[in-house]
Amino acid sequence: MKFSFSFSNCFSPSSPPEVDRSSSSGQETGGNTSEKFQVFSYKELKIATDSFHPSNKIGEGGFGSVYKGQLRDGTTVAVKVLSVEIESMRGEREFVSELSALTDIKHENLVTLQGCCVEGASRFLVYDYMENNSLAQTLLGAKQNRMEFGWEARRGISLGVGRGLAYLHEEVQPHIIHRDIKAANILLDQNLAPKISDFGLSKLFVDSRSHISTRVAGTLGYLAPEYALSGRLTRKSDVYSFGVLLLEIISGHSVVEYDLEHGEHYLVEKAWEMYTDNKLLQLVDPTLKDFPEEEAIQFLKVGLLCVQEISGLRPRMSAAVKMLTNEINVNDVHISQPGLLSDLTAVKIGHRRSFPTISSKASTSTSTQSANTNPSLTGSSGPLNMDAVLFDVKSESHR
Numbered sequence: 001m002k003f004s005f006s007f008s009n010c011f012s013p014s015s016p017p018e019v020d021r022s023s024s025s026g027q028e029t030g031g032n033t034s035e036k037f038q039v040f041s042y043k044e045l046k047i048a049t050d051s052f053h054p055s056n057k058i059g060e061g062g063f064g065s066v067y068k069g070q071l072r073d074g075t076t077v078a079v080k081v082l083s084v085e086i087e088s089m090r091g092e093r094e095f096v097s098e099l100s101a102l103t104d105i106k107h108e109n110l111v112t113l114q115g116c117c118v119e120g121a122s123r124f125l126v127y128d129y130m131e132n133n134s135l136a137q138t139l140l141g142a143k144q145n146r147m148e149f150g151w152e153a154r155r156g157i158s159l160g161v162g163r164g165l166a167y168l169h170e171e172v173q174p175h176i177i178h179r180d181i182k183a184a185n186i187l188l189d190q191n192l193a194p195k196i197s198d199f200g201l202s203k204l205f206v207d208s209r210s211h212i213s214t215r216v217a218g219t220l221g222y223l224a225p226e227y228a229l230s231g232r233l234t235r236k237s238d239v240y241s242f243g244v245l246l247l248e249i250i251s252g253h254s255v256v257e258y259d260l261e262h263g264e265h266y267l268v269e270k271a272w273e274m275y276t277d278n279k280l281l282q283l284v285d286p287t288l289k290d291f292p293e294e295e296a297i298q299f300l301k302v303g304l305l306c307v308q309e310i311s312g313l314r315p316r317m318s319a320a321v322k323m324l325t326n327e328i329n330v331n332d333v334h335i336s337q338p339g340l341l342s343d344l345t346a347v348k349i350g351h352r353r354s355f356p357t358i359s360s361k362a363s364t365s366t367s368t369q370s371a372n373t374n375p376s377l378t379g380s381s382g383p384l385n386m387d388a389v390l391f392d393v394k395s396e397s398h399r
Ligand SMILES: Nc1ncnc2c1ncn2[C@@H]1O[C@H](COP(=O)(O)OP(=O)(O)OP(=O)(O)O)[C@@H](O)[C@H]1O
Pocket: 058, 059, 060, 061, 062, 063, 064, 065, 066, 078, 080, 111, 127, 128, 129, 130, 131, 133, 134, 136, 137, 180, 184, 185, 187, 197, 198, 365, 367
């Protein structure tokens, strides 16, 4: 389901702060630039994860496997093993420096990066461990993994993700475009507070061509059409993905579902049909019992507004949040045709190409959603890749 990655700069051009790397265990770095960013030794992470024992594996994504671990001081962490060819990664010093800079980006709705480890060609990222896994697993996953989410929880998660994204887009300087907002990248802590994960990781990879060029990266279904079709990346691409996520949270359906009887269902398409038939309420997850109907419809409308086909018609993230909190009345805004996934699948996405830079495990995530079972989307022998498209990040405007 996931397009292959080639990482480059998803930030506006910036100079990372210099960070001295120490090989000693648990060494904090960064002085004023980073609070408590640690460079762990491989031995420490090995002990923490019981030698990366399979029973500690909590997930697998496009970068590699993620393990639960316990540090010597008792802190539980998630260790992401980057299964990426060394040539595509930044050098050791730069790698640590970029990560250290990311540690400065703090918000209650962003996962905290604790540190990293560099051991020869191997790289590891150490994050706060999130007890309730990802939305992909707990809300949209297989029935046995699903949790009950009431209206309050869904409202809190939607708002939290919106605020985290608005922070990345509008408060962090230079701003960050996430590029891969999806249910698997929304982690939930013990109180079901949402934490956006994997922001800024593209900074860790070398782009041999230019620091302003990049390639299409992201997950099919969440990709804004203009980004998937032409590679034009703007903050509005993230807004599109957020809209899809919002529709998923309120409906309890994955962006693409497939069953033998009905074939593929595209959530965005379904939401648009129901909106035009004035039946949006029927899209709300039937497992929700007592919920404020008007507010649920309002959230679905904001979702639809975020997935407008024309990127300029999508709100900025801060405006989307205000629509969720009623500071802006979504009913005052005209909703027109959304960008549809079915249009996207018409694109020639069959050009499969194994990026040398990243392991091709992208489609084998344990948090795989039902959409991944769609043979027309996954191809016959591996993850779907899209031909790379170059574009200029500098031309990004926030319309
Ligand atoms: N900090 C964390 N705490 C708890 N679980 C985590 C944490 N980070 C990742 N996970 C789990 O590991 C899974 C894999 O994460 P990973 O980021 O490697 O892949 P992904 O999100 O599925 O896809 P992508 O590679 O596009 O991000 C997540 O879906 C989640 O279930």
